[in-house]
Amino acid sequence: MLENSVALGNQAQGFFIKNDRFKTTYISYNFYLPLDKNSVASFALLPFILTTCSKDYPDFSRLNFKLNKLYSASLSASAEKVGDYQLLKVAISVIDDKYALDGENLVNKAVELLNHLIFEPRVENCAFFNSDVEREKRKAIEHIRGEMAEKRIYARRRLVEEMYKNDVYGISKCGTVEQIEKVTPEGLYAAWRDLIESATIVVNVISKTLPLNTFDNIKSYLSAFDRSSAKSVLDSKPTRSICAARRVEEHLDISQGKLVMGFSVDKADDKNNAALTVMCDIFGGGPYSRLFSNVREKMSLCYYCSATIEKRKGLLIVDSGVEASNAKRAEAEILRQLEVIKSGSFSDFEFESSKKAIINLLNGYGDHQEAIDAWYTIKSSSNIQISPEDFVLAVARVDKQAVTNAAKSVKLHTVYNLSPNVSEEGE
């Protein structure tokens, strides 16, 4: 993969990642803004409202008619949380011109459309249209309520809320229902200007060839805005370890309980970055991991039990689906397995399997445009600048001692246990 980097202005950078494996051209705009409870809901609405209507395409069916005519050019929009920042993404993927049946110039039209959607929204008198705003607010609120239906997601969200009550990381990535309800057409317009003017911007282009004038056109769009106040992405505040772990118990009408455990862990730096990944994977990654092979396979305590790590924040989460009657045993076993990693008594087989699986995954990154995009988006705003190829080498160099050292910083912070209502259990 070849990478070309182009400065697009203050705190705005374009990357062309050359890759000839795909029949499509993929372009993403990524905006980083600090998490703030007063702005999180407005910012999170923007990727969605910008991809449903615009000045030239005032309604959804006209915009989608255009996308269909571009051979199903697909727009994607998302609002995520990366450390103490909100990451807002708007992207388009379109098949390359040579596949068009009538020789249309699809790629340039799709890039033009993406720029138009971001920089020329459907607004009037410094406000979005009320009907558009209300529609997007309704969808966002329904989305939050819909998460309640998927108990695994719900339980993880609740754990993070409980762990970070006094930290911006506790702010929900799309805001709360109450915060969304307060968004006004004028407020959303102000947020849009703020997004373009103050966010750190990363534009990734992943394709065989860089479409003509792509970065010049983006520069010209950006030059219409005052970006002198745009700030770079800073390091996120670490997760503080606490002496005595907290417990949160909740009940719902469900048949299977969810046990989610949050741990503080060292944040990633140049030295421990790969070791943290390997440590988390030996603990609760693939089928060779301690949690899968012991908690699920040997003890049959749960259908799933896995660990994930947010290295920017220093957060490790173990989540599992367990019978209420097994929750205590599962919790004790999860902690026992962590001690195994800390003491370095995990096997060579687990250690080698984990490294091989991670390397296998990293080597396959270049086969997926979205994965390449995600990697470069995170990389370009991080203090750890590393390509997937270099990360493969770093993982290969990790030794057992580095894993043990990384594990030593893992400390239990909060246990969130969602269990069935007692009256339902006997049915």
Next chain:
Amino acid sequence: MQKQVFESDIGESYTLATLDNGLSVYICEKPSHTSVYAIFGTKYGSIDTCFSKNGGEAISVPEGIAHFLEHKLFESEDGDAFTKYAKTGAMANAFTSFDRTCYLFSCSDRFYENLCILLDFVQSPYFTKETIQKEQGIIGQEIKMYDDSPAFRVLFNMLSAMYIKHAVRIDIAGTVDSIAKIDSNLLYNCYETFYNPSNMFLCIAGNVDTSEVLKKIESSIKPCEPVCIQRMGFEEPATIKKSFIEQKLPILTPIFCYGYKQKINSPYRRLKSKVCVELLLEIICGEASPLYERLMVEGLINDEFEFEYFTGRDYACVIFSGESSNPKRVAEEINSEIENIREHGFDKKLFSAVKCALYGDAIKAFNSVEAIALSFTECAVYDYDLFEKIKLLKTVSYDDVLKRIDVFDEDLSVLSVIAPLEGS
């Protein structure tokens, strides 16, 4: 071995080889990709609950046994497959659907070792009383997880209200009671019937060399006499059990599945019919359709709204699903749009746009070795050519699509709703 090479004008080609024992092998070379995706599968899914082998007596087996067998095959006498894959770093998994069971891996290195692991464990059944008992516990947990999943429940509730006899109405994993009836004799019987190479397929896409792969496969497939499998029909009546079904779960916004059962007179649908119905669905309520806009503006649907033509052996229905504060209104609106199209036809410009869109989607699928390998399984089960869809999308006419409006019969429609529990 018989070999056939299929070419297309989008710069892709693939080989279909049929081994002497009947195994179908699909290979698509993607030399610029790093990874390879391989699937070893059998035409055996949750709906194959009553069958006979080589003209013998028909037997009925417990619901969920195909899925149970999938779990059990990962264990061989010399250790489980995950442990073997762990030594190579491949990502491995398996799934069971209504009509197939597939074992897969994806790797960016040591492909031939991984292929040997795959071929070996799928051909080496090993069940004991103890391992079966342990699996009953794990699958019991899986079933409970699905019991709590509104998205899963809303679909199976709909199917159970729509189908009276067909096994598509039963959860793929079965029930805690049905899997309790599974023993090693039943597992071996199902295995010997359906895991015969003549009923199986191997689908590979990625950075491989076709002739080398074929050599390796030929030397690793155990010799086996082909079997003749007869799957018993369901005598499914052309009626539904009930038109409305509701369950309450702890959620905040109701979710729904609204389906139309299709009257069918043959076990399988041709690809052309599927493509035409897919186009028709885009015209009725795809994102560029007037109905989609109307439902969105009126606040009746959100981004979760989707639809599909759901069809397999002896079943076919169209399903619309999503979240809505008023699922009954959504169903009424869909019905009224269908009647409108039945009476007046549809916009030709919209027809041309949705054809472009489906064509674009078909091209995009060739970006991914995973998507190609999964499409091959469809080709194997239903005897399609991988490039047929792209060809059809260039040629289907307005009338071809319009006549598929007969798929929709309101009298055979079922609305399934998961509503919030009081106090949620």
